[in-house]
Amino acid sequence: MQTWLFFLLPIAALSGWLMARKHYKNKYQPQDNKLSPEYFSGLNYLLNEQPDKAIDVFIHLLEVNSETVETHLALANLFRRRGETDRAIRIHQNLIARPTLNSQQRSQALLELGLDYMKAGVLDRAEQLFLDLLQQASPPEQAIKKLLRIYQQEKHWEKAIDMAKRLQPEQRKDIGILIAQFYCELAQQQITSSASSIRGYLKQAQHYDHNCVRASLLEANMQITAGKYGKALKTLQRIERQNHRYLPEALPKLLNCYQKMGNIDGFNSWLQQLVERHPHMTSARLMLTQVIQQQQGSQAAQEFLYQQLHTYPSIEGLHELLLLGQGSNQSLIPLITNITNSLIDKGDRYSCQNCGFAGKAMHWHCPSCANWGSIHPTEIHLSALEKLLEPSS
Numbered sequence: 107m108q109t110w111l112f113f114l115l116p117i118a119a120l121s122g123w124l125m126a127r128k129h130y131k132n133k134y135q136p137q138d139n140k141l142s143p144e145y146f147s148g149l150n151y152l153l154n155e156q157p158d159k160a161i162d163v164f165i166h167l168l169e170v171n172s173e174t175v176e177t178h179l180a181l182a183n184l185f186r187r188r189g190e191t192d193r194a195i196r197i198h199q200n201l202i203a204r205p206t207l208n209s210q211q212r213s214q215a216l217l218e219l220g221l222d223y224m225k226a227g228v229l230d231r232a233e234q235l236f237l238d239l240l241q242q243a244s245p246p247e248q249a250i251k252k253l254l255r256i257y258q259q260e261k262h263w264e265k266a267i268d269m270a271k272r273l274q275p276e277q278r279k280d281i282g283i284l285i286a287q288f289y290c291e292l293a294q295q296q297i298t299s300s301a302s303s304i305r306g307y308l309k310q311a312q313h314y315d316h317n318c319v320r321a322s323l324l325e326a327n328m329q330i331t332a333g334k335y336g337k338a339l340k341t342l343q344r345i346e347r348q349n350h351r352y353l354p355e356a357l358p359k360l361l362n363c364y365q366k367m368g369n370i371d372g373f374n375s376w377l378q379q380l381v382e383r384h385p386h387m388t389s390a391r392l393m394l395t396q397v398i399q400q401q402q403g404s405q406a407a408q409e410f411l412y413q414q415l416h417t418y419p420s421i422e423g424l425h426e427l428l429l430l431g432q433g434s435n436q437s438l439i440p441l442i443t444n445i446t447n448s449l450i451d452k453g454d455r456y457s458c459q460n461c462g463f464a465g466k467a468m469h470w471h472c473p474s475c476a477n478w479g480s481i482h483p484t485e486i487h488l489s490a491l492e493k494l495l496e497p498s499s
Contacts, residue, residue, distance in 0.1 A: 175201065175207065175211050178197055178198075179201070179215070179218060181197060182194040182198050182201075182218060182222070183218065185197070186221065186222055186225055189225075191222050191223075191226040192226075194218075194222045194225075195219065195222045195223070198222060202216060213242065213246060216235055216238065217235075217236075217246055217248060219235055220232045220235035220236050220249070221252070223235065224252065224256070229259070229260065233256050236249040236250075236252050236256075237253070240253075247273070250269055250272050251269075253265075253269045254266055254269040254270055254273075258476075263288045263291045263295075264292070266288050267285055267288045270284050270288065282314040282315050283314075283315045283478060283479060284478055285310075285311075285314040285315075286310075286311040286312070286314045286315035286320075287311075287318075287471070287478040287479060289307045289310045289311035289314070289321070290307070290311050290318065290320045290324060290470070293307035293308050293311070293321075304328060305325075305328070308321045308324055308325050316348070317348040317349060318348070318479075319345050319348050319352040319479075320479070322341050322342065322345050322348060322356075323342075323345070323356065323359075326338045326341040326342045326359055327359075329341060330359065330362065330363065333366075335366045335367050336363075336367065338359070338363050339360065339363045339364070339367075342356045342359055342360050342363070346383075349482075350384055350387070351482040351483065352482065352483065353380070353387065353389070353390065354387075354389035355468065357390065357393045360373065361373060361393065361396075361397075370397060370400065370401065373397060374394070377390055377393055377394040377397060378394065381394060385417075385418060386418060388420040389422075389483070391414055391418065392411075392422060392423060392426055395407045395411045395426060395430075398410050399430070404430050404431075407430055411423060411426060411427045411430065412427060415427060455467075455483060455484060456468055456469070456481050456482065456483055457481065458472045458475060458477065459480045459481075459482060460472065460475050460480040461474045461475035461477070461480075462474075463475065463481070464484070468481065469481050
């Protein structure tokens with residue numbers, strides 16, 4: 107009996123080891139998560155801009171295996187791109203209802219459902235989904251960006267500021283420019299309220315963007331309204347350091363301040379220095395012409411502008427020169443004046459440095475590319491004549 111036990115013990119041990127090995131192998135072996143070749147075929151159709159064929163492939167895959175999360179997401183995204191947001195919403199809602207989804211899959215499905223609602227224009231539901239995602243330990247950055255977009259669209263500037271501050275630190279410079287514009291929007295909303303609240307918003311705007319021209323213009327408007335013309339001068343002259351391309355917006359306000367202070371000679375001197383620093387700034391040259399006309403008469407202004415146009419020609423300058431000398435030729439001058447006036451009317455006064463959008467009114471938020479602070483004042487130089495003379499479509 108003892109002999110038999112001696113032989114059976116190793117056999118039992120070996121058998122136990124083999125059974126344990128089989129158990130752990132079955133339990134911990136990697137699952138076969140390989141996607142169907144048809145899935146990659148669908149992706150190929152998608153990359154080749156053949157969404158109809160891709161949809162057919164993904165629908166067939168769902169019929170074969172309705173548990174494939176990736177297929178659901180791809181199909182819903184295709185429906186959203188085609189404008190069939192109701193179908194995309196149903197797919198994402200069904201996906202979220204599955205108890206087998208892991209946290210990452212559920213987060214992705216919630217984010218996609220929020221994008222569906224945004225596409226459909228149901229912003230309140232999209233907002234709530236994105237806010238729910240922000241409660242996670244590591245919220246997806248895309249949810250923050252989409253909330254930022256929603257709050258801009260709805261003009262909820264304080265909420266937009268909160269979202270902008272939550273974006274990644276490496277975007278701090280661009281985000282600072284954005285936040286400054288939001289504070290300017292708040293200041294503009296409160297334009298009839300107490301001056302202290304407006305000053306607080308403008309101070310915040312300048313904190314996040316030292317070169318915020320819009321904040322300087324709003325601050326100068328407040329100071330002019332309060333009769334503080336000296337302070338307004340310093341604020342407006344600061345714009346040259348911030349971005350001299352916006353000085354055409356400040357020049358009429360500067361003229362008003364100098365006139366109120368009775369120091370038109372000081373404005374003349376400052377404008378001459380400005381033209382020396384920025385010789386291609388037609389608006390400054392025309393303002394200087396206007397000041398010379400006030401001080402010395404139309405003849406002196408005409409001679410000054412005539413000399414300037416030889417070196418720095420512009421349509422606005424030519425038009426102003428004709429107006430100054432319109433009494434010298436009763437037949438020719440009115441005709442040329444009408445031509446230059448027509449060219450100026452056709453020309454765009456503002457253009458976006460990011461997308462090229464052009465228009466006749468100032469926008470701090472580009473209607474085309476939605477960039478903030480990218481639209482600058484423009485001037486019509488003679489090189490633009492060919493474009494302006496083209497017939498409008």
